[in-house]
Each structure stands twice: as C-alpha cells, then as structure tokens.
Amino acid sequence: MDNPNSRSSHVRRTPTLGGVAFFYVLIFALFFLRNWCEYSEAIYLIPGLTILFIVGLKDDLVVLSPYTKLIAQILAVTFIISNESFTIHSLHGFLGIDQIPVVIYYAVAGFMMITIINAYNLIDGIDGLASIVGIVILIIYATIFYMTKEYFFLLISLTLNGCLISFLKYNLSQTSEKIFMGDTGSLIVGFVISILTLKFLALSPEKYDSLPFLIENIPLIAISILIVPLFDTARVFTIRIASKRSPFSADRNHTHHILIDYFKISHRKASLIIGGFNLIFVYLFIILGSASYNFWLVTVLVITVIVLGYLFYRFDYSFANIRRKIRFKRRIDDVKEKSKNIIGKNNE
Template identity: 65%
Template sequence: MNFLETAVSIFIGSFLLTYLTIPKIIGVVEYRRLMDSPNHRSSHKSRTPTLGGVSFFYTLIFALFFIKGWTTLGEAMYIIPGLTILFIVGLKDDLVVISPGAKLMAQVLAIAFILANPSFTIHSLNGFLNINEIPFYLFLIIGGFMMLTIINSYNLIDGIDGLASVVGIVIMVIYTTIFYLTKEYFFALVSITMNACLMAFLGFNLSSDKKIFMGDTGSLIVGFIISILTLKFLALRPHVYTELPFLLENAPLIAISILIVPLFDTARVFAIRIANKKAPFSPDRNHTHHVLIDYWGLSHRQASFIIGCFNLLFVMLFIVLGSTAKNLGMVIMLVTVVVALGYIFFKYNYSFATLKQKIILRRQVNKIKAKVEDSNGKKRKTRTMDVEHRKEEKIE
C-alpha cells in the first residue's frame, strides 16, 4: 500500500472511529453524571458532558499500530508511553481535579520519552540568528521547555466551543503538508490521524443537542502531538528543506507562526495577570476569545472561525516572506505584528478587575431590564383583569 492509500484509509478510519464512539462517551458521561458544571468563568450555561478527548487517545493508539511500519527509528514506541501518561493525568483532572504541580510533573515525564529518541534531536538551528551547532544538553533544555510551552498554551485556548478544534485542524493541515513534502510520511500520517479526530469531534462540540467538550484529556493529548510535530519539524535534516517553500534558516520562525494563536494568547494573558499581581495560571476571562465574545459580541462559532482564519493567513504570510527574506527581517516582522496585536487588545484595558466589573454591570443591567419587562407585563395583565371584572359587574 502506498502513502496516499494509507493516508486515505487512516483518515477515514480515524474519523469514523471518533465520530461513532463519541455518542457512546456522551451516554456514559450523562449516565454517571460526570458533566462539567458552569461557573462564573464558563462560556456555557448548562451542564455539559466532557471527556471527548478519550476518543482521541484510543484512535491515536490504533492508528500508531497500523502506521508504525512507516517509522525509521521506532518513534511510535516512544510516543505511546507519553500519550498514555497524559491521558491518565488528563482524565483524572477532568474527573477530580489535580494540582498544577502534579500535572507539570506528568508532562515532563511524557516529554522525556520523546527527547530520548534520536529522531527528535535538534543538532543545529542552521544559521538562525547566527546559531549553528547546539550541544545536546542545551537541546534537552530548549526542547523540553518548548514542548511544555506548546502543551500548556494549547490547553489554555480551549475556552469556547470550536476554538481548540479549529486551531488544531489548521496546525495539522500545515504539518501534514510539511511532512509530506519532506517525505517524513510517518509524521504526516500522525497529523492526518489527529486531524480526523478533531474534525469528527468539532461537529459534536458545536452541536446544540449532542454537545461535548474535549476536556483536559483531549487538550493535553492534542497539545502533546503538536509539540512532537514541532520538535520533529525543527529536527529535520538540512537537505530535506530544499523541498519546502522557505529558507532553511527561517524554520524556527515558521514554527512560531504555525503556533501563533496559542503562544500569543498565553503570553498576553500571563502579562495581564502578572501586571495585576496575580499568578500566571490563575483563572479569568482575559483570553483573546473571551474578549471577542464579551466585548465584540461574537458567537463561539464566529470567534473560532476568525481566530482560525487569522492563524492560517499568518502562516501563509510568513511562508511567503520566509522564501526570500533573511531571518533578521522575519524577526522584526514577527515582533511588529505581535506588538500591534498586543496594542489592539491592551488598549481596551482588559484587566481582570475591569473585565469582571463590566460583566457584572452588564448582568445587572439585563436583570433590571427583565424585571422592568416583567413588571410591565404584570401591570398589563392586572389592567386587563380589572377591565374584564368591570364588564362582568355591569352585566350582573
């Protein structure tokens, strides 16, 4: 079976396995009353089934079994332990909630399996900012930090219906293209598998009667796969970059552009929380998607679609620029865009205190309007009853 036949089979099989089993997961979650209850930060108003990420785990395990023959250094056997660790931790966090420290330790352990495989070792940045050879110990530090950042950044954007799935689909499409062009077929198939899972899940996530969230179980798994693909992209051998439409030295900037949505949102939110003297991981509604919904009046679908389109256009822009521009010019361009985006979102003063006050004020105004309408309705009803009562008295 050639690559294209395998790719089609893997996509169809992964999509159907996810699509057909999610309703079963919803049924079990509802029967066991494991739904996610809304709070003051939630974007949903009713109890909703979670654990959609469970379907990602077993679909990936099945897919890895069938595509393991496309590996060269046994990468599949190093991915499975990490996936299993994050699946268990994510499942426990969705059910009973665990401490950030325990979650971080699990992520470090999962990442260690990936860094131990020589296929993912980054030997050089190929002249990016005049950096060439990288010592192995420095690779372990940079690679581990990068994977931790990607996993947690993706986890943080899972705040509204469809956003994590749409951004994940965009990222997977890009990585599928990159690994197909560089003939790294195993990683192209992994991207296709994850893409099929996200596409099947998206329909349920946006549904009104069969809604389900991926939960930490899903976001940790997807973030882990994205971090693996990013690490492999940066570890590609120099000669394969001749197949890609951008310069070898611009690869790190292309990777950043692919992950611009989760990275920018995380950096922005952390900056706001620290400026307000709060812990970086303290919960609030300061995320970019919350701003689009709370202040610009967009629906979940509209906000997710806009952010997804921005991600795709941003990557395309940097690929075009990366085909001719040197990395210093690309860095200046990236910094300019990030500063511009930061200004657009910061100028409205989206601090937690301000945001909370405005939300409370809006809710109070809505309550007052509802009371006024209810009072007017009662007055009209009383007047109608009085008129009818007078008519009855006249008849008598």
C-alpha cells in the first residue's frame, strides 16, 4: 500500500501492485509467441522480465535503494544485448556515423536501455500519466513493427498496450478500486519499451524502406518517440545535481507536478496534455524526418528542448518562490501566535 506523504498527489492509501498483472500477462504471451521469434528473443526476455519483476515487487513492499535496482537493471539488460537480434551494426549515416564497433554497441545499448527504464519509472508520478504515455509509445512501435513485418514485436507491443489500457480505468478511478502500477509495473513497462527501442534501431536496412522517413533519421525518430520521459528525466536530474543533491532524490520538480501545482489542473487533464504532446511531437518529427536531413532535425530537437527547459524552469522557479513565501508567512504567523500566548500568560 502507498501511504500519502508531502510529495503525494493522492489522499488515501492505495494498492501499488497493479504491475504484477503485467508480468503474468507478458510471460503468458511469450509462451505462445515464442515460435514467432527468429532469434529466440522470447527466451532472452523472460529472465530479464523476471529479475525486474522480483526487484520491483520487493521495492513496492520494502523500499530498496536506487543502486540495488540499478544492479538488477544491468543484469536484465545484459540478457537482451547478448541476443544478436538486437545488435545495432550501423547508424546509417546519422551525424556521419555508419558502422559501430561491437564494444561501443554494448556500452551504448546498455546505457540507453537503463536510461529508458529509469526515465519511464520517473514519470509515474500522477494518475494516468505513465499509462497514457506508455500507450502512445506502444501504439507507435506497434505501427512501426507492423510496417516492417516484425510480428513478434508487434504482438508484444499490442499485449502490453492491452494491459495499460485495462489498468488505466482503475488508475484514474476515484473510488476504492483505485490502484497504482508501482515499481513492479513501471520497471516492466520501461524494460519492454527499451527493448522495442533497441529493436527499432537494430532493424536491417531493407526493413527501413517501408517506413516514411529517411534511414539516417532513425535515432532522432526514436528520441522523439521517447521525448516525454527523456526530457523530464534530463530536466529533473539537472536541477537536482545543480542543487547539489542526488539525482535519485525525490521531489516535486517533475513536469507533471508543475502542471498540476502551478496551473491547478487535474491529474487526468495533465496526463492527456502530456500524452497528446508526445503524439504530436512524434508526428511532426516523422513529417520532418521524411524530407529533412538529420542536421536540421537535430537543430529542431535542441531548440525544442532548450525552449521547453526554459519555460518549465520559469514555471518551477515561480512556483518555488510562491511556496517559499507561503512557508515564510506561516513562520511569521507562528511567531506572532507564540508571542501572543506568552504575553497572555504574563498578564495572567
């Protein structure tokens, strides 16, 4: 059960084991889909999913340190990058890079997957957000794998999407039916999304011919698909490090917290706005990626991140000032109240 605290946006104790169902559904699906694998990918997914399920479940019941979870993620990721189906041989001219040495691939792929897992885990802060963003991402990947005839990954995307759509109803509920996916769910979903991203980058050149964008823009399309979790993680980590705090320390500086705290909108509206932004951003990048070389797309991406970062910094700064003023006023009121009590006792 998740008990409300100073950082919580809920007011009642809420079960956090919604992600348990994700694990069992995926394992059940992998059992039936294993014959669709060209390189026995299902056999490599199962141990990784199991490791993160056990660690996530324990973290939901007894809080684990970030470093314990990181070790588990490294172990889970190792199973995936060791399968040749996920090997990225080339970036196809992205920023002038073609062939990738195997050692570089292992380092980049491992770092990328762990980043995605943690980025998705961090956006699970308000009702519906992780589900809606996950649904958007999985729909896009399902479409990509349908167009490239990678049916195993298409079915994995659809299976997990079904889990998130079913879960969303209960996550948004304001009754006793409400449930959170917990770390069990967010780690599993983030892990699967990282696998789909790696597979997208590892497709053979002829597969990309059926996609509506230039092959050299593939890495930028992948970034645009994951723009919400990646941007939010980069932003909060920068703020925490600049404040001389651990990047894994908890706070209410996330993009979704600013939307509900500063603009006073509901969790549902904030989640829909962020999910809608993710979908529109990907659509625009696909359009641009079909005609523009990656230099211009990189320029657009950098400008977008800088502008969004500045805007949310200003909102966060303004909101932080308001909170500081409120806390200062409360202290003054407390001092005045104590002074009155002391004067009253002296007069007696």
